[in-house]
Amino acid sequence: MYSLLKPLLFAFPPEAVHDHVLGLLELVSRQKILLEVTRRFCSVANPRLEVSCMGLQFPNPIGLAAGLDKNALALPIWAALGFGFVEIGSVTAHAQNGNPQPRLFRLPEDNALINRMGFNNHGAKVIAARLELWQHTHGQPTAPLGINLGKSKITPLENASQDYLSSLKRLYDYGDYFVLNVSSPNTPNLRQLQDRAPLEQLLKIIMDFTKQQAVQKPIALKIAPDLTWEQIDEILEIALSHRISALIATNTTIARDGLRSSSQETGGLSGQPLKARSLEVLRYLVKQQDLPIISVGGIASPEDAQQRLEAGAALVQLYSGFIFEGPLLPNRIAKGLLA
Template structure:
């Protein structure tokens, strides 16, 4: 058990009487105030330098922070210090929105899982653009996840995404098109062949654009979506988002499983791996994949990379296991990449 698991996690999980969202906001606030010296100390402990180039972008290591953790980019200086080789902010929408009613974030501890129905709560694309302008370079590649505003009708979705894109693309090393969250009514219909074709036709151009897909799609539907991605210039796929399924939960978590929303964490591990493998096989490796879902240990990251992912992202695993997981996954990815990174250690590759 790591120091984080012994000392930090129990405190965070008790905050607000066990309210997961209060703990989340508290953590972001503390991370946003870390000074340069503290960040330097964290970097020396957790950073792994094992560069990899994917869709024309050079990443310090293959392990990123998934969208949803820092929607509004308030703690961007902290994430590289905790070992992440890239950060994805958002999901952000053209219009600021409060998201769904609280409570909307739940831990399923024995399953090492999370259910969320946040509903794209964020300050809006213009606010994020202003923050990124003031902040300057983050130090690692930055992805920006775009979603549809809840108030925008589905038939106007392309213009909604395009509004956010125009505001944010110049700050992004890649853009993620989120059409797979289960928490915005109708959003997943944008994964249909004609809808995603329209989105990509509007957005592909200035920076790499990736499509984030749901783990609940049947393989024929994924295959159709991949065909559109290849024909319309998508730079890659992010596989996967949260799931509506409730398979693989511990018996002690069954009551909490009735909460509406998307499930992430341990129960998604194998499902995400299968989707990554299918995407890689179906495209013959022509579409780079960011693998995300159920990475709870370094071996989970390795298995996603073995299945065909070029990069991986953490969310629930980071909440349960902290920065030691980031370091462990990055080192595992470096060992897998070849002898040039076999001795990757804190802060550098030897």
């Protein structure tokens, strides 16, 4: 089916298609019957797929990566499509429009995307209200919900910790785990938060807050694929000393190695060309320590997911694979993992 639909979808600008498809998924999410039909057709429930990670129970290890449903517009559909967990965001403390369009590009010959969205999102306050509403109408989600936090563009880098904290406070009641995204290439200087001093400061403020809460929810850190091994070692040491619950590896890359496409667009590259580096980073992280790793980058088939899990990933996530392979991909991966 999707191979017939894809040429039509790919004939239109990527962000317009994204917005329309998300709008459609939002409509389905609001109709309990359609949601149930989708669930029956797509989701695969099997105890052999269940995973325990960060103190949470996941129905399967296949997650929707951050960025696709930034504003939680279609939240219930993702579990119905077969995802075992969903990460919304990146959410920032202040609502923001992101970078000027066009800012999302397909590279079909590479099965890749380049984006420089710049954290376009409705802001923590509106998204918290939307999550409250989803809880009210649909009850607790069947798959764990991750909330990925980014820094507002208007907040200077030296005040970043307070910006993340403000979002965390607003959203704390609604997420099962939270992600500190310090690795997007599309917010100026954001990736400097991966350096020792700012990272120490950020983690201290965030972990101090969670320790004071009645329920201590897991905090994960999302890292870039473009770090050196020395930088990764330093991040690991800091993450372990602050008792971070997991690392998400990786975000999009600023590298352009081996592309068939001649695209000169700036931004983060995702999909197939990121696959080898993401796997390499996963293997390195697993070798160094025991922290759970959520592996993301270039996963587009059951074999890709299996390879990550065999390499030691606790969970996997995907974004670009969903665009190139279609909405049945989580279902195919789940069936593949059971085969």
